[in-house]
Amino acid sequence: MSGQSVVPAPLAELPWRIILLVLGIGCFGLVVLYSAAGGHVRPWAFSQGLRLFVFLAAAVVGSRVPEGWWKAAAIPAYGLLLLGLIGTEALGHIAGGSQRWLDLGFIRLQPSELMKPAIVLACARFYDLLPAAETRSWSGLWPALALIGVPVALVMLQPDLGTALMIGAGGVTVMFLAGAPLRLFAGAALFVGVAAPLAFNFLLHDYQRNRILIFLDPESDPLGTGYHISQSKIAIGSGGVWGKGLLHGTQSALEYLPEKQTDFVFATMAEEWGLAGGCALILAFLLVIRWGLEVGQRAASRFARLTAAGLATTIFFYVAINLAMVMGLAPVVGIPLPLVSFGGSAQMTVLLCLAILLSIDRSNRRAQRW
Template sequence: MRAPVSGFVPAPLAQLRWGILLLVMAIGGFGLVVLFSAAGGSIYPWAFPQAVRFGAFLCLAVAMSRVRPSTYAAAAFPTYGVLVVLLVLVELLGAVRGGSQRWLDLGIIRLQPSELMKPAIVLTMARFYAMLPPSETRKLFSLIPAGILIGVPFLLVLVQPDLGTGLMIAFSGVTVMFLAGVRLRLFIGGALLVAVAAPLAINYGLHDYQRNRILVMLDPESDPLGTGYHISQSKIAIGSGGITGKGFLNGTQSHLDYLPEGHTDFAFATMAEEWGLLGGFFLIVAFMVLIRWGINVGLRAGDRFSRLTAAGLATTIFFYVAINMAMVMGMAPVVGIPLPLVSFGGSAQMTILICLGILMSVDRENRRIQRW
């Protein structure tokens, strides 16, 4: 039977969540404005490549929304296995940038497998707990395979070294465990164990620069021209923006190169200096609406895999936003987590839009079931 149309719009396009797509395009468009300003009023070298990638990945998200959630469930474990192999290859053959070995140079593109592992770990953990009988979820032995599934990519990413991405992978996986119904006392015990082990990990398990970032977060003035320089300049940029900001193209911290990485990790500080509290409020509300929609998609889902996947992916987006904003405000160590759809870079942009595509797939399946 021919697909119905709504006016002149084909049914597949009419069925898309245009409100969410427009919201994502508004966030991405605002990010392009920030990058345009960070380059001194030029579309190069950041805004134009970012716009091209955004358009391509948004089309990918729309295409992914047409795939049934059952297909993602079937592909979860194979995708996880492929990405683990790629992470091993990164350690053996990866390209080094900024002192870290995180990329596979494929000639045409430079792939960062650790970014793809963020949505993949959510799919994998959701698939694992969807296969596990609910009565077994709360038993202690079920934590062993779950811990291995999370621990392997976490350790492989940690040795790159990339503490921020490793923690994101761990947080996303543990969140799915919590949502699946693992006993709360196990999380409390794990948190206490982490609290006890943290001093040892900081002193003996981290690189010197990672340890210094944690210490500087607690006291930025201890090294204002060294490790604390990023946080100090970021705070100055955000604070000087005030309520309404200094105005478009009128930022000083970024334009005079006082603010390092003002187009990547500290793009929020670049934005806040020119757009002030109002610009920050827009971004926070926009991301809150997007995350709330993702959680609601999970609440409406009809099967365990879809519920865990949607809630886990929405939480992954939340971790991106919360960690980056806490980082640029000096409330968290500088761990290299970009602000999604705003910071320059294709890897995080791709990850967020992949999450969006899968969320729209679950939402589409929810509406199909409700029609039946």
């Protein structure tokens, strides 16, 4: 009996190497969370595992959604999430000093997380509708800047600097790939350089200013504001090349490492799995990101090309910012490591990105067959 008759065609045409690679990253994250809890599946690994398999199955189902449906839903989804951000500001649940969640009873939703792929879809849809000749004109710039600026401003009010930066970066990436003039980015860099001191003194909250100051001089307050990054560096460095072994990490086991299951989960992993484990995890993420960029290169429509590249870049920003943060190369801004850090919102967002990429990849394969 042939393999084609055993495996249904919709399943056989899926890129299983990427799906299994994503599943491998998620399962490795479960092992790290199991170790962070002292060898117990609760309170983190069990619930994280349930969400992983549910969301990954949903991503596989989402791969069957036609590319045109994502295109049609881009602007409505953006508008709905914009209303969600406004509702969060008015009625949102407050936790940890931030107002980021909408409590819907059956689920606590974080609209700002879903805005990360939504801003990519919305900007890609805008440039797909815009005539190519107008991309470099003012009419091709200010609507995209407005699409990006409004959610960024609303997220800054929560306050959530890290998520605001991610949303802005995703939208600006699509603008760059669409062909926005380089002078715009040079002007933006100049504006940021001039406005940064004003923003530091008048717009940022005290804890955000402290994070930047500690980033510049982490040893100035090693037992206070700088405690997180100092302990993270100790954990990563103590792992050496091969690590201390599963369940043998002292920084996390003795509670020296704060947020060991969320923002600083890479430090938890690196202590036990060492440089080898860290490099293997980074390589796995790079393979997923490279595949996403290749999906964009093969796409036939402008919307698909911009969306695939923008979503792959969004995953890259997740990984790069988190790694820079835990290694002391960037201020602590609360960006989790996708599929590894405990938490459903980031996990759902990254697997939604995967679902859209799988959908575009499926459209590419069908177009090539025709």
